[in-house]
Amino acid sequence: MATIKDIADRAKVSTATVSRVINNDHTLAVGDETRNRIFMIAKEMQYKPSRLRRMKIENEMLSKKVGFLTISSEEDEKDDPTFAYIRTWVESHCEQLGIKIGKVIRNNSVDQDALKNLDGLIVLGTIAMEDIKASVSEHTKVVFINNTVENKNCDLVSIGFKHTVEAIIDHLTSLGHSAIGFIGGTHHFERLNRSKPAEIIKDPLTVYFEEIMTELNLFRPEFVKRAYWDPATGYKAMKEILASPIRPTACFIANDPMAIGALKALQEEGVKVPAEMALIGFDNIEITAYMNPPLSTVNIFQEQIGKTAAQLLFERLNGREARIHSIIGTELVIRESSKVNRKG
Structure with a gap:
């Protein structure tokens, strides 16, 4: 030998x-x-x-030139660290696979010439596929994360939103709640070409909440508000819900920063959580375990999302042709903010 x-x-x-x-x-x-x-x-x-x-x-x-394109600005990542965590896990697992991400490209500062020279690209968020195709070469391998618009040619890593909403509604209805509110985020169909405005579309959590609650004959449109993914607008949306003469007894909120703002609004109005209103967030950011009361939320397994996207890109760069859509499951993390059983 x-x-x-x-x-x-x-x-x-x-x-x-x-x-x-x-x-x-x-x-x-x-x-x-x-x-x-x-x-x-x-x-x-x-x-x-x-x-x-x-x-x-x-x-x-x-030797491969690989980029990471995200819809989030650095300020967005500070307000809601979820996308920052996913990006960090993508970079970490790419490094383990020998892939070096040369540049993080943000949708508020896109250098389209830089996209042309890439062998591979990971895209985090919903960005128009036609804009991506127009900006990269025909040989660039593209993997999307959390893009709500599927493409038949590109790999996609997404969260199991429907099963998540089903689990949350099952949890709340099992505790005796039927008047369930929802605060969703403002979801944009982003464009790389700034001459075309971003289109506001319903985020997947909103779509599935309305669909499932309607099937159960429990949907109340007056209990549904839209915010903008941050504590301030979550606070404002909850204030609007509380201003109504009829209030829900539970509320699911589409991310944790908005839920933190909503909790502050409830405390200011003297509404006891969870005795008078149960509260569930989404993303399982670290601070939620230390809120008063600790916030029920959803763990989306950010590391697994990043690892899966890196692996898919690695396989594409090594010649895999078949498209793969990976759906990452979630875990409902039940804490004090949603534990009171109203059936008792």
Whole structure:
């Protein structure tokens, strides 16, 4: 069986150089010609071919130009860290796969020329596919995360929204709630071309809440409000609900920052949570466990979303042709804000 020394002798380099090249040491200053010669000799000498194939793939990945396009500005990520967490997990798992994300591109500052030169692109959020296709080359591999508009040619990682809403409504109705309110977010169908305005569309949670509550004959449109994903507008939306002479006894809110604002509004109005109104958020950001009362919410498994998107892109860059749509399940995290049983 060939050894590192055998390869080094034939390649006329040191054993240390061969070892570092085969182990994909990116800090090694060695030319592409030498690196490729070492791989070729190792393959000819049948030096651990399975490992070499993996190392060769990782070496090829390093040469790929990959970008990450998100609808969120840096300020948006501070207000609601969910997209920031997903982006961080994508970057982390891409790195483990040997993929280097060269640039994070935000929809409020898109360099469309930069998109043209990419081998791969991960897109977080709902952005018009026609704009993406017009901005990238025909060979660019695109993976979408949480894009509510599917495309028949691109991979997609999405959250199991329908099952999530079903679980929340089951939980609340099992506790005796039938008057259930909802505060949804303002969901935009974003355009890369700023000459075309973003279109406001219903977010998936709103769609499934209305659909399921209607099927149960429990839907009350006056209990549904729309906010803008932050505490201030969540606070305002809850104030509007509380101003009505008839109030819901429970409320599901489409993200945790809005739920935090809604909780403040309830406390200001002297509404006891959960005795007079149960409250459930969405995203399971860290602070929700430390609210008073601790906030029931939904864990969306951000790491799994990021890991899945990175893996799908890795497979596409390595030649997979079949489209994959991965739906990531969620977990209802029940805390004090929704625990009172009204049936008792």
